[in-house]
Amino acid sequence: SQQGEEDPQALSIQEGENATMNCSYKTSINNLQWYRQNSGRGLVHLILIRSNEREKHSGRLRVTLDTSKKSSSLLITASRAADTASYFCATGLMNRDDKIIFGKGTRLHILP
Amino acid sequence: DTAVSQTPKYLVTQMGNDKSIKCEQNLGHDTMYWYKQDSKKFLKIMFSYNNKELIINETVPNRFSPKSPDKAHLNLHINSLELGDSAVYFCASSPGLTVDQPQHFGDGTRLSIL
Numbered sequence: 001s002q003q004g005e006e007d008p009q010a011l012s013i014q015e016g017e018n019a020t021m022n023c024s025y026k027t028s029i030n031n032l033q034w035y036r037q038n039s040g041r042g043l044v045h046l047i048l049i050r051s052n053e054r055e056k057h058s059g060r061l062r063v064t065l066d067t068s069k070k071s072s073s074l075l076i077t078a079s080r081a082a083d084t085a086s087y088f089c090a091t092g093l094m095n096r097d098d099k100i101i102f103g104k105g106t107r108l109h110i111l112p
Numbered sequence: 113d114t115a116v117s118q119t120p121k122y123l124v125t126q127m128g129n130d131k132s133i134k135c136e137q138n139l140g141h142d143t144m145y146w147y148k149q150d151s152k153k154f155l156k157i158m159f160s161y162n163n164k165e166l167i168i169n170e171t172v173p174n175r176f177s178p179k180s181p182d183k184a185h186l187n188l189h190i191n192s193l194e195l196g197d198s199a200v201y202f203c204a205s206s207p208g209l210t211v212d213q214p215q216h217f218g219d220g221t222r223l224s225i226l
Contacts, residue, residue: 031212042116042202042217043155050212086153092211098167100211102155 003027004089004103012109019076021106023089024069030092032065033100034074037086046074046087051094076108084110115139118203118218125193126226132189133221135203143167144186145204145215146178155202161186162209190223198225 007022023032031050035043049056049065049072056063062075076083086107090100116137125131137144145168146158160168161180175191186203200222204215 033214037153040219042204042219043215045214045216048212048214088155097210099157099160099170100215101157105153107153 003093003101004032004091006087006089006103006106008106009104010107010109012111013079014111015079015081017079019079019083019108019110021074021087021108023072023074023103025072025089025091025103026070028094029067030094030097032063032072032092033090034061034063034072035088035090035102037088037105039085043088079108079110081110081112084108114218116203116205116216116218118201118221120221121219122222122224124224124226127193127195129193130189130191131193131223132187133201133203133223135186135188135218137184137203137205137216139205139207139216140184141205141207141216142183143206143209144180144183145206146186146188147202147204147217149200149202149220151199159186159188160209167209193223193225195225198223 033048034046037043060077086105088105090102118135143162145160149155159178164180200220203218206213206215
């Protein structure tokens, strides 16, 4: 069964609006990462949040982590056309430190 | 300079053939990975190597054989290709084995089996 599940599967918003994507997971984690994938390209690392952190910022990105609810959210503020991509969360499990497990991703489309 | 480069970018071949995909990273990383991304964008780890040593073999059929001649290269050879092997294969690298480090991905090899 899937460790990480992003929600929604797809999201379309107007340029300038904020976009929020959620990730829920099943087992305890050491950390959680968010990646972006543009069409036809590889994944690009955005941000890593550790299990003892609750919030992290990087530019227009804000990530939160709620370990009690086993969920994380990625907020992109003031969205731009260039933010159109798929976004994946990836979890590093508590009892397994050699691999991360990716969710199925959220496809974000920014409308001009 | 591309940090993680894979070749070829596209691979179209007949069922039953054998093919190889090559990956090189110039980041000085110790750990390299192969992932498979299916048509629904689900990304699943296949193998990882740390300093040329196999670490993860994630129940991949033995038709898939990775090879790491040195820590900057990780190649993937696939024998007797099947229709279900059609996917995008990504190579990635990270500084070390622990999962609290970002992974750097190549742009993928799109494999299509006819």
